[in-house]
Amino acid sequence: MKKFEGTANYVATDDLRIAVNAAITLERPLLIKGEPGTGKTVLAFEVAKAIGVPIIQWHIKSTTKAQQGLYEYDAVSRLRDSQLGDERVKDIKNYISKGKLWEAFTNDARPVLLIDEIDKADIEFPNDLLLELDRMEFFVYETGETIKAKQRPIVMITSNNEKELPDAFLRRCFFHYIKFPDRDTMNKIIDVHYPKIMDKLVGEALNIFYQIREVPGLKKKPSTSELLDWLKLLMADDITAETLRERDPSKLIPPLHGALLKNEQDVHLFERLAFLARRERN
């Protein structure tokens, strides 16, 4: 198995690299947490790309049940078929649809299985998957067969911390917290995404960005993905480093702030603070 070293458009720090490689080698699920927008979901895609395997995504919603990841038995359509005298009704296999885990288990290559935003599901959801993730097999009651993984898929799980995950589940995972990137890493990330962007512009933009993150009381701090969006807008609008620096008193907040601050209260708060700061200076 190839080792993961980051890719052309994903900057992986040392600790992240080791966490991913440990999870791949030791065949344990990797649980990834971090502020929204720090690239948790993207990581799974990049890992799949870097080691050249397919990716199977399972997006979790509040209504998702663990069973749906294994398989679903469509009893209603079988009942209907039985009333219409359909031939298909004799074979129960026709009414079983495979879930994402089944797909991952029976895949020929060793795929990356992304279980995205596991915290969105009901509290019991992770517990229901314990055995399946541990032994990488499950039993289909309707047909009496056991589905066993050909190779253990690389399981990556993301969480936004909306719910605590049960202890028994955590014990089986490796864990990595993507911390917010420091200036150097951020520069690298920007470089990877917008190689042509002028250094000065980036420097100024980063200044403003970190200033905004420092503002106390923001409801949602801007994160990496917001910064990248904002830079994209700045470039599209041909805004120069000088414009960013000049700080026109009539314009209290940075241009195109909508990409950074996504909350009306935050914009108000920022305006108020900027106003105060300016008054002090004058």
Added chain:
Amino acid sequence: MFLNFFHDLRQAKIPVTLKEYLALMEGLDRQVIDMKVDEFYYLSRTALVKDERNLDKFDRVFAHAFKGLETLEPTDLAQIPEDWLKALTEKFLSEEEKKQIESLGGWEKLMEELKKRLEEQKKRHEGGNKMIGTGGTSPFGAYGYNPEGIRMGQDKGRHGKAVKVWDKREYKNLDDSVELGTRNIKIALRRLRKWAREGALTELDLPETIRTTAHQGYLDLVMRAERHNKVKVLIFFDIGGSMDAHIKLCEELFSAARTEFKHMDFFYFHNCLYESVWKDNRRRHNEKSPTWDVLHKYPHDYKVVFVGDATMSPYEITYPGGSVEHWNEEPGAVWLERLTRIYEHVIWLNPVPERHWDYTPSIQIMKQILSDRMYPLTLEGLDKAMRELNR
């Protein structure tokens, strides 16, 4: 190996278990990492810590457990048992090289020689950090006995670091249950759930459908209501005066509770519960609701939460007329006891840090009235409080 480290972690109340420790051992065994301290730090962190709140604690324990590791003197290597060296080295040697060793007098001789060298080195350069076997003429260097290969000596890379990764303590902010945001509060409040099916029949009840269909002999669809959180909550907020310092926390708690509980109602009071409460602080003197009405209106299965610092003069609780705002016929304690008699689940959340509670008599009295069900307004306290309410 690393058992002390493991025990230190457990002592620091980081929930590590044997399973995770074995995972770490497996990782080392399968050579997921090069044998560098930094990489070991990352691997052990990913294997042992499962919650970002524990990352800072982990960093501290790691720094403590492996203190001095970086400045390991080569003379310490004389303590390494022979078998271990032998086994390790064999891994790196080809058959040919092994034969060459044999021709030099075998393992025992080589080991003896090595020990002698170590002794000599100790005498000649005290505290020096010259590696064994780097000299061109030494047989140790020639036969892959280079410490570089098995990394028993010092690695220059290890030395050059100004700050060790774990000493940066980058996760300091994530530690501590003190930091409490709306989101965290919501998570804690979610403990308080009571599922029930009520209302319109909108969901297909599959098991029941199958049962009745089999029974009737034709397709008979059975519907059922969706699951809802049925828990009912009544919150009393202390407002004004000494509570001004905690206003942000209370706001957050309020907004979290608002979205989390469908059946929630709230009232304000000042310092202690008396004969009336109010819902709008601007019109608190005109639009008061008598506390009796509140007690009559909300049935006994409501869970009652008080939010307040309970910091006042003890008279305000225990004496008639003790209130600072008006003349109260009955002492606050009587009202609180009335309330606890009606509602089975009553708790008090106090934004004052728990360690200060003992210095304030009124907090003590309040705690007594609520039979100890007072919790600090931290994540941990909130968690405990919700468990208590859920009992």
